[in-house]
Amino acid sequence: MTLARHVGAAIVAAVVIWVLSVSLSSFRDYQIADIAVYVVAIAGLTVLIGLSGQISLGNGAFMAIGAYATALLQMHLGWPLWALFPASTAIAAVAGVAVGAAAARLHGPYLAGATLLLAVALPSLATQFSGVFGGDQGLTVSVTAPAALGVAFPLTRWLAWVNAGTALIVLVLLANLARSRVGRSWQAVRDDEAAAALAGLNVARLRILAFIVSAACAGLAGSMLAVYSSQVSPGSFTVTLSIALVTGAVIGGLGSLAGALWGSLVIVLVPTYVTNVATSHGLSSTVAANIPIVAYGVVLIAVMLLFPDGIQGGLRRFFGLNPPAATGPHTRFNSLRRRQPASEHQEERTT
């Protein structure tokens, strides 16, 4: 029943994207491909943060793993596109097992710190082992539209289809996972670990599993990024990327897959739009260069003030839809805090 509903929604979305891709300009196609990358990465992260109550500031590093896996597999083994995506996802998932096993022992700021370390350290491996990873300039990935579509078929439209299609499949899978027994168990662990453990749930395994899912999504997103930008280089996977992913998840609405879409739209479209405004108003170059960054910050602040539960939460409130109790925003934010202080419970009682 839920599966049918999710697939139905995905088919509607696919039709909308198809119409957009054929009617808008090539650059818009390119942006669709760009947004799809962020949707996949943020959807994985929002499941981790919103459902399982863990945080990761290092998903940019998993994107790097997926992206480099794609480039290396294509370069050395000549694998086709349809094999690169699952392979890169799997490789990032394996990395997620390793990190997740360590991460499951950490909570709150310690977990954030450990994953941040990953985001900082991992990209510099590319320059340390430049023989394998191509150093600063990275590796190239080549992609062509299938010959069956004709010679004149725009490559950007093909990339938009590939990336958007992949993103929709991921969203359907994640939506079902969230509604499954695993998803419910994650929420139980998030809301009260002790109670979940008493109820017979294997807390550590569930936490690691959430980490793997999020790493796999990030790896797939990295692979999509490598394909649509036809290159991989360490400059693309800085700490800023990892922070941007968390930003997108928070802005969109933690734990909500629709929120992942809103977050991606903000991350991709706001800076481009603001740059266009800034340059078209003839501002001095030093000012114009920094305006997108300032405006982006202002948008973030505005969204957080107007929609403390993220855009999806705001939409739900606006249209009078009550969020499903289990994924309610307040429990979610509390869950991030809850682990660390047993004292907080006491405080709540005393006040």
Place this chain on the structure above:
Amino acid sequence: MNRSHRVRTPAIVAAAAAVAMIAAGCGGSSGSSSSSSSSGAATASAPGITATQILIGSHQPLTGPAAPGYSEIAPAANAYFQYVNAHGGIHGRKIKYTYLDDGYDPSKTVSDVHQLVLQDNVYAIFNGLGTPTHLAAVSFLNSSKVPDVFVASGCDCWNDPSKYPQTFGWQLDYIREGKILGAYIKQHFAGKKIGYFYQNDEFGQDGVKGLDYEIPKGQVVSRQTYVPPTDVNVGPQVAALKASGAQVVVSFAIPAWNALFKLTSLKLGFSPTLVASNVGTDPITLGGLLEAYAKKGGATVNGNQLTQDIITDYYLPAVGNTGNSWIALFKKVHDTYDAKAPFDGNVLYGEAAAYAFVQAMMKAGKNPTRADLVNAINAGLPQGPAVAPYAYSSTDHDGITGAYIGVIKNGALVQQGPVYVTDATPTGAVTAYTGSEQAAPASGMP
């Protein structure tokens, strides 16, 4: 409440409408152009070209790690374009230069270049800055047949006409630069122990390749590298160079690492003769960095004192050489259109590259297609502000082929001896250039 939700929709609609309008505009004017293509009225002969305007684009590090210094380049180029626009333009058309910030992030470069080519419909990409960044964009530009001219990087990788027919380098490439510095060292420091200090990427490695073509192997006693932006402690490298007994250190490093090298050497009591690539030795930038870094460490130094006697090379007239007609021209343009920036090597670089672009456009004809610009450069460009000729031909897409050796004295570069020219091969000789440098045209226009 739904304000933030609404912001996006008009953005998309407005952008889509703008694209539609541009498309309609192009269609309208190109319809009337077909009858009179080469002579008579100015027509919309190519994407980005209308009867009154030439639209070109670029990706530049306006923010981020490479921004200090390099962010001055595009505004300086734009200043020269404004000068050209105020003096009749190119065959009557005004240049509009749109440069987007990529923060030195290659995936941002890819997205910038897609926006410029697919949405803004630029005629050409001009002076895209950086080796890793531009490498990410080069295959897209070539498969889209967009002229990719005068890349702002000395990587030899832009010279690959069979693979990248649309792409042209401009500045002296790092291999040639290494050979010219190497030949000077071989001649003037025979028998001395030489150490290398270089950035471990295309820039440093190409430079060292050039040095090794000239300097005898046995003379090089130590090779130290660093990786930006993480290797801020160069103590181990400097200590190793000191221990090797190097009397001359050759540096292929960006300004910040030359400053770190110099200050660390000072601390460790190591004072070799420093020979450095011009990439890292703009006296104003380097002197400023030395003072800023020393201040951070609680010390006060005189930038000019520390840059004194550094040996380097340069392929444009020295910024401080006010008697030079090119410097006079570019200083005048700078003072009129870009006065807020300091008149330093970065500004000179931007203006000189812009001059080369105007030269090429003038040559490309009254109503040029994209192929006309590429063909014009393939047929060779007159020397312009550079001290040595361009290499451009249909089989060679390298730019400036030579440089002179200079020594920094009191914060200014002083030329020593003749201009040397060479090629990028292991065996090609480094010879003194016998041709003369050109004077800037009185009009300031090519």
